[in-house]
Amino acid sequence: MSMRNIPPVIVITGASSGIGRATAYAFAKRGASLVLAARRARMLHETAQECAELGATAMAVPTDVTDERQVQALGRRAMERFGRIDVWFNNAGVGIFGRFEDLPSDAWRRVIETNVFGYMHGAKVAMRQFRAQGHGTLIQNASIVGRIAKPDSSAYATSKFAIRGFSEALRQEVLDQPAIQVCTILPSVIDTPFFEHAANFSHHRVRAAPPVYTPEKVADTVVELVDHPQAEVVIGGFGKVGSFLKPLLGPFGTRINGRLLNAGFLANEPSPPTSGNLFAPMEDGRRVRGGWRHGPNNGGVPTVALLGLAALSMGLLAWQRSRADDRSRYA
Numbered sequence: 001m002s003m004r005n006i007p008p009v010i011v012i013t014g015a016s017s018g019i020g021r022a023t024a025y026a027f028a029k030r031g032a033s034l035v036l037a038a039r040r041a042r043m044l045h046e047t048a049q050e051c052a053e054l055g056a057t058a059m060a061v062p063t064d065v066t067d068e069r070q071v072q073a074l075g076r077r078a079m080e081r082f083g084r085i086d087v088w089f090n091n092a093g094v095g096i097f098g099r100f101e102d103l104p105s106d107a108w109r110r111v112i113e114t115n116v117f118g119y120m121h122g123a124k125v126a127m128r129q130f131r132a133q134g135h136g137t138l139i140q141n142a143s144i145v146g147r148i149a150k151p152d153s154s155a156y157a158t159s160k161f162a163i164r165g166f167s168e169a170l171r172q173e174v175l176d177q178p179a180i181q182v183c184t185i186l187p188s189v190i191d192t193p194f195f196e197h198a199a200n201f202s203h204h205r206v207r208a209a210p211p212v213y214t215p216e217k218v219a220d221t222v223v224e225l226v227d228h229p230q231a232e233v234v235i236g237g238f239g240k241v242g243s244f245l246k247p248l249l250g251p252f253g254t255r256i257n258g259r260l261l262n263a264g265f266l267a268n269e270p271s272p273p274t275s276g277n278l279f280a281p282m283e284d285g286r287r288v289r290g291g292w293r294h295g296p297n298n299g300g301v302p303t304v305a306l307l308g309l310a311a312l313s314m315g316l317l318a319w320q321r322s323r324a325d326d327r328s329r330y331a
Ligand SMILES: NC(=O)c1ccc[n+]([C@@H]2O[C@H](COP(=O)([O-])OP(=O)(O)OC[C@H]3O[C@@H](n4cnc5c(N)ncnc54)[C@H](OP(=O)(O)O)[C@@H]3O)[C@@H](O)[C@H]2O)c1
Pocket: 013, 014, 015, 016, 017, 018, 019, 020, 037, 038, 039, 040, 041, 063, 064, 065, 066, 091, 092, 093, 094, 114, 141, 142, 143, 144, 186, 187, 188, 189, 190, 191, 192, 193, 194, 195, 197, 277, 280, 281, 282
């Protein structure tokens, strides 16, 4: 359903803060009909009110996505109010930091329940409705971590790799339905409250590793996908360069990521263990931005610098290979 004709009906999970809230604003400016879901009722109602002021018809439906019955009720509320669902944005997600052996099992399970089962609950409601009405767009917020894993985030990486596979399978299931689309977005690091919401068993303070991009950049991509669907979209130059390099670097890339990303996300300051917002939401938190885009942390790192990093990596790789060749030649 084109944004240019009649305003679409859009369900957004995780709309109380960060990317979901920024996306609600972006659709609101286009006069969409919005159904907003998350656990924090007060922040959700506030978002709905702001969206109404921007020109939307907006409804807040407090929902815990790990509970399938609540997600089914969310779909019913959308249908009762608007009579159809044109876009379902699966976005509600949680993070966890720490070495896998240090993560309490109930914590990593909850990450999978939210980031994977939560999306599956949403997709089931959405895909059934899309088939019944003959059209619809499911947009799944994975992460660049769904393509390039990072250390101290094993459960999170597991969940995001799962979403890419899940989306690809769904895409194949609707090949007979040209008006049903399944899109996956893979944002790089985004300036949201995600890092202060995340569970943390790393013993280090967690921070966003630069370059950090804006949630509005993600929101604009989601809006664009409604008219121009794509299977997978990487958001942010850093993720694009990383995606390009990954198959070229192989095991060497694993070593680079293991060292650089670890240092990037975990500050050299102690932090007590916390389950963050996994089991219960953090009340009265930040709204859209997380406050990470300052100094060199902004997403405006020139592509030239990223390409420089790519060239450096390729040079190191070539050097490592030539050393390995020398070793085997003189062995
Ligand atoms: N920030 C990044 O660097 C980044 C990069 C790539 C991908 N992502 C993905 O973007 C998505 C949104 O994250 P964000 O960065 O915007 O962080 P965020 O501000 O923490 O947003 C997470 C949202 O999910 C909701 N949520 C969490 N658990 C929930 C549950 N059980 N039921 C319903 N809603 C729940 C939260 O609201 P309540 O607490 O009110 O429920 C909040 O609205 C996540 O899927 C994340 O993995 C983030």
